[in-house]
Amino acid sequence: MTADPAHTDLWPAPHASGAVDATVHVPGSKSVTNRALVLAALASEPGWLRRPLRSRDTLLMAGALRAMGIEIEEGVGPDGTGEAWRVLPTGLRGPATVDVGNAGTVMRFLPPVAALADGPVRFDGDPRSYERPLNGVVDALRHLGARIDDDGRGALPLTVHGGGALEGGPVSVDASSSSQFVSALLLSAPRFNQGVEVRHTGATLPSLPHIRMTVDMLRAVGAQVDSPESGGEPNVWRVTPGALLGRDLAVEPDLSNAQPFLAAALVTGGRVLVPDWPARTTQPGDRLREIFTEMGGSCELTEQGLEFTGSGSVHGIDVDLGEVGELAPGIAAVAALADSPSTLRGVAHLRLHETDRLAALTKEIDELGGDVTETADGLHIRPRRLHGGVFHTYEDHRMATAGAIIGLRVGGVRIENVATTAKTLPDFPALWAGMLGA
Structure with a gap:
């Protein structure tokens, strides 16, 4: 070879x-594009994503959502100008296989989405992806009611056995190694039966602006989020269950x-x-x-x-x-x-x-x-x-x-x-x- x-x-x-x-x-922005794709896939109506980033990480995210049954049409925006993706939330289903590459957003944001799918979703990726921590998301999802096979590694490869819904509720997670553990749970939380209350238990929390980005984008599509910045309890985020709106979003x-x-x-x-x-x-x-x-x-x-x-x-x-x-x-x-x-x-x-x-x-x-x-x-x-x-x-x-x-x-x-x-x-x-x- x-x-x-x-x-x-x-x-x-x-x-x-x-x-x-x-x-x-x-x-x-990759961070905005991939969060917007997840939220649009979970919405109750179609949405537009203008000026999305076309890169390996975002194409992996789009490909993963398509594998789980979401339609993403690539073309021009509703006004006939500029590149845009139209996301049609046509239902999450398995069996499916997701290639995460070495994208932290894909490997961490999508297992909670897969838990909402109807059928098993297998996650695999580049060799380096096997070494990146995923245990915070895996352990939290199990606590919230998901069934995940990872042979006890807390890392890729793994299979999420989607049951079409997830109970949700309160969960503690140590996100010291990645703020994406928190964002992953918050993004899908409006679709959990009880929403979610995520409590970070670690000594440090890196990349806090990325959690603020997640919270802002959730609110922009109609989610109710209680966060530390809005006067909530330190290191605790609460998301109320409810429908997400399809939006016309321009990516910075x-x-x-x-x-x-x-x-x-x-x-x-x-x-x-x-x-x-x-x-x-x-x-x-x-x-x-x-x-x-x-x-x-x-x-x-x-x-x-x-x-x-x-x-x-x-x-x-x-x-x-x-x-x-x-x-x-x-x-x-x-x-x-x-x-x-x-x-x-x-x-x-x-x-x-x-x-x-x-x-x-x-x-x-x-x-x-x-x-x-x-x-x-x-x-x-x-x-x-x-x-x-x-x-x-x-x-x-x-x-x-x-x-x-x-x-x-x-x-x-x-x-x-x-x-x-x-x-x-x-x-x-x-x-x-x-x-x-x-």
């Missing part, structure tokens, strides 16, 4: 000859995927405009405005979008990224090019992402001449003069974009398997080249 050339070829990361000056149209640009382009402006002393940046959002990527400004840039939110400008200097930062861990690889790449040390904190959970991101970042930056120390909950980065070399990605899209950021300032960086960016950011190499005027 020969290796896939897309996985073995080395992509020469483009080197910036000067300050970038570009407008970059960032594709839609993926602000976390805007990170490498904003970083390009920062590290080259240039300017990048990202159109349609929302004035209000629950996306974790919105924190980039604050973080990259502290690291030496400036930004302005205008009617056109977010305009970010680098000053020509890049400064180190001491920052807690516990709520926005997905931004850590890109911030680490910028920190490796800074004029002073950086400490990234609160991201121990990144060891359980697409790869062990803390170990991977340490190894790859160090092999380019950097000086990174892995701490109990993050990284300490001391800038050094870097040199070219191979930057491995470990099937992790954010590792690939981190390597591209470093390559802007360091000649001779070659990125292994840049195609992995298709997980959430299709055509990244073309977008990157376009930003640089190529």
Whole structure:
């Protein structure tokens, strides 16, 4: 068996000859697209999803829902403009087989949906998906009345034996390793007979903005949700049973995927405009405005979008990224090019992402001449003069974009398997080249 050339070829990361000056149209949010697909599949009437992200993770989600009997029509929106998906909630049924790839949203959000299906649904995926924690969702679903065969692993592969309904009610879950455990239970909860009361019992809760996104999107389709932010009990979310409405939803640009382009402006002393940046959002990527400004840039939110400008200097930062861990690889790449040390904190959970991101970042930056120390909950980065070399990605899209950021300032960086960016950011190499005027 020969290796896939897309996985073995080395992509020469483009080197910036000067300050970038570009407008970059960032594709839609994966987090919003996949949550919207789940909610539309559970609704009582058809809905529209405008400007959805077409990436590996979202196509896996759409394919999984189709396998369970949901119709998703791809075309233009109801006004005849722009790409849109029409979701027809035609009933959940098995037997079905779901390929999760290595998508955390698919492997965690869909077992609760499968529990509502009429028949068994088998979940399988990439080898790495077997190593990612799923026990929080599996244990909680069993407590709520679901029957799941996983041979006691609390991980993939597994089969959910859908009974057409789920009793629901109160459940405790330790979501310290992934906030997706909470979101997974909340998204399907309006269809549970008793709704759900999810109580997080762990010491920490990473990526809280993603839970806020789930709550906001549930409310937008008519669900009643009691959450800590709305005056509810800390670490407790309650969803009342009820019908979900079909909506016409426009997907925001993926602000976390805007990170490498904003970083390009920062590290080259240039300017990048990202159109349609929302004035209000629950996306974790919105924190980039604050973080990259502290690291030496400036930004302005205008009617056109977010305009970010680098000053020509890049400064180190001491920052807690516990709520926005997905931004850590890109911030680490910028920190490796800074004029002073950086400490990234609160991201121990990144060891359980697409790869062990803390170990991977340490190894790859160090092999380019950097000086990174892995701490109990993050990284300490001391800038050094870097040199070219191979930057491995470990099937992790954010590792690939981190390597591209470093390559802007360091000649001779070659990125292994840049195609992995298709997980959430299709055509990244073309977008990157376009930003640089190529």
